[in-house]
Amino acid sequence: MGIPTVDLSSFFTDDDDEGQKKAKDIIKQACSDYGFFQITNHGVPLHLIDRSLQLSKTFFALSDEEKLKYSPGSAAPLPAGYSKQPPHSLDKNEYLLMFQPQSGFNVLPPDFRDVAEELFVHLRKTGSVIEQIVNDCLGLPPDFLKEYNLDRSWDFMVALRYYPATETENNGILEHEDANVVTLVIQDEVGGLEVKKDGEWIPVVPAQPNSIVVNLGDVIQVLSNHKFKSATHRVVRFKERWRHSLAFFYTIKGDKWVEPAAQFTADIGEAARYRGFLYKDYQAMRMRNKTHPPSRPQDAITVSHYAISQELKS
Numbered sequence: 107m108g109i110p111t112v113d114l115s116s117f118f119t120d121d122d123d124e125g126q127k128k129a130k131d132i133i134k135q136a137c138s139d140y141g142f143f144q145i146t147n148h149g150v151p152l153h154l155i156d157r158s159l160q161l162s163k164t165f166f167a168l169s170d171e172e173k174l175k176y177s178p179g180s181a182a183p184l185p186a187g188y189s190k191q192p193p194h195s196l197d198k199n200e201y202l203l204m205f206q207p208q209s210g211f212n213v214l215p216p217d218f219r220d221v222a223e224e225l226f227v228h229l230r231k232t233g234s235v236i237e238q239i240v241n242d243c244l245g246l247p248p249d250f251l252k253e254y255n256l257d258r259s260w261d262f263m264v265a266l267r268y269y270p271a272t273e274t275e276n277n278g279i280l281e282h283e284d285a286n287v288v289t290l291v292i293q294d295e296v297g298g299l300e301v302k303k304d305g306e307w308i309p310v311v312p313a314q315p316n317s318i319v320v321n322l323g324d325v326i327q328v329l330s331n332h333k334f335k336s337a338t339h340r341v342v343r344f345k346e347r348w349r350h351s352l353a354f355f356y357t358i359k360g361d362k363w364v365e366p367a368a369q370f371t372a373d374i375g376e377a378a379r380y381r382g383f384l385y386k387d388y389q390a391m392r393m394r395n396k397t398h399p400p401s402r403p404q405d406a407i408t409v410s411h412y413a414i415s416q417e418l419k420s
């Protein structure tokens with residue numbers, strides 16, 4: 107079985123209502139079962155995906171000295187440029203973070219930047235299509251999420267490289283949930299991404315070359331008052347394999363207020379399961395988890411920090 111794969115072609119052609127309905131049905135189910143699905147015919151040119159992964163591999167293969175020339179310098183909402191996880195971090199990867207082309211924040215080699223920025227624009231478009239689909243799957247008024255999330259300046263993309271596993275450990279990224287609205291992940295053929303369902307880890311096997319993995323983030327979990335879950339996932343490493351991926355985070359702006367929507371609370375007589383918060387406050391705490399990892403991973407701040415109901419506090 108595994109994570110469902112959905113053909114999105116009907117959202118990139120005219121007049122295929124039937125196709126759209128079919129895709130939405132699968133996504134609705136996947137969002138309540140897993141919070142994860144994969145998409146094909148997603149509007150992102152396949153040659154652009156290939157080229158971006160290729161350039162990413164070339165970049166990460168540079169010497170540390172070369173890569174460190176692209177260290178973050180700007181006052182962007184997150185450190186744009188090349189970073190390595192600190193040595194004491196349990197996450198064993200290095201990454202290059204970027205914002206939208208117009209931001210002026212991006213620090214990376216010019217050939218990589220041109221291709222990555224083009225990819226960014228395509229992923230942003232696909233992100234908006236997914237957001238609309240999630241909007242409809244939740245039964246929200248048309249364009250509710252779109253109007254809530256009009257500003258694109260906090261969207262970001264990360265190119266990642268994971269080191270090969272050693273004899274003693276194989277963690278790439280510890281289990282976590284994403285903070286944002288929806289995440290789109292392009293992974294190479296190595297695999298290693300896993301999603302937790304009912305306490306078990308399910309591998310997210312690339313559906314076909316250049317398919318994209320989609321997962322929901324905490325903003326949707328809180329806004330839907332826990333109707334759709336921000337899925338817990340992790341990356342494991344394999345021996346003698348370097349793994350490359352590109353993760354695009356479709357994100358609200360820092361000054362947005364996040365809280366359960368009336369449609370899932372007052373309108374239906376249910377209590378809010380989260381208290382409201384300012385997105386940038388949450389993101390700052392998450393960033394601190396990364397720069398100053400707590401000695402016990404379970405002490406990292408997650409969205410359960412804002413949970414009202416006891417059973418969601420972990």
Ligand SMILES: O=C(O)CCC(=O)C(=O)O
Nearest residue numbers: 266291293299341351353
């Ligand atoms: O590299 C991947 O496949 C996933 C990365 C991820 O989960 C993240 O950056 O939040």
Ligand SMILES: [Fe+2]
Nearest residue numbers: 282283284339
């Ligand atoms: Fe993630």
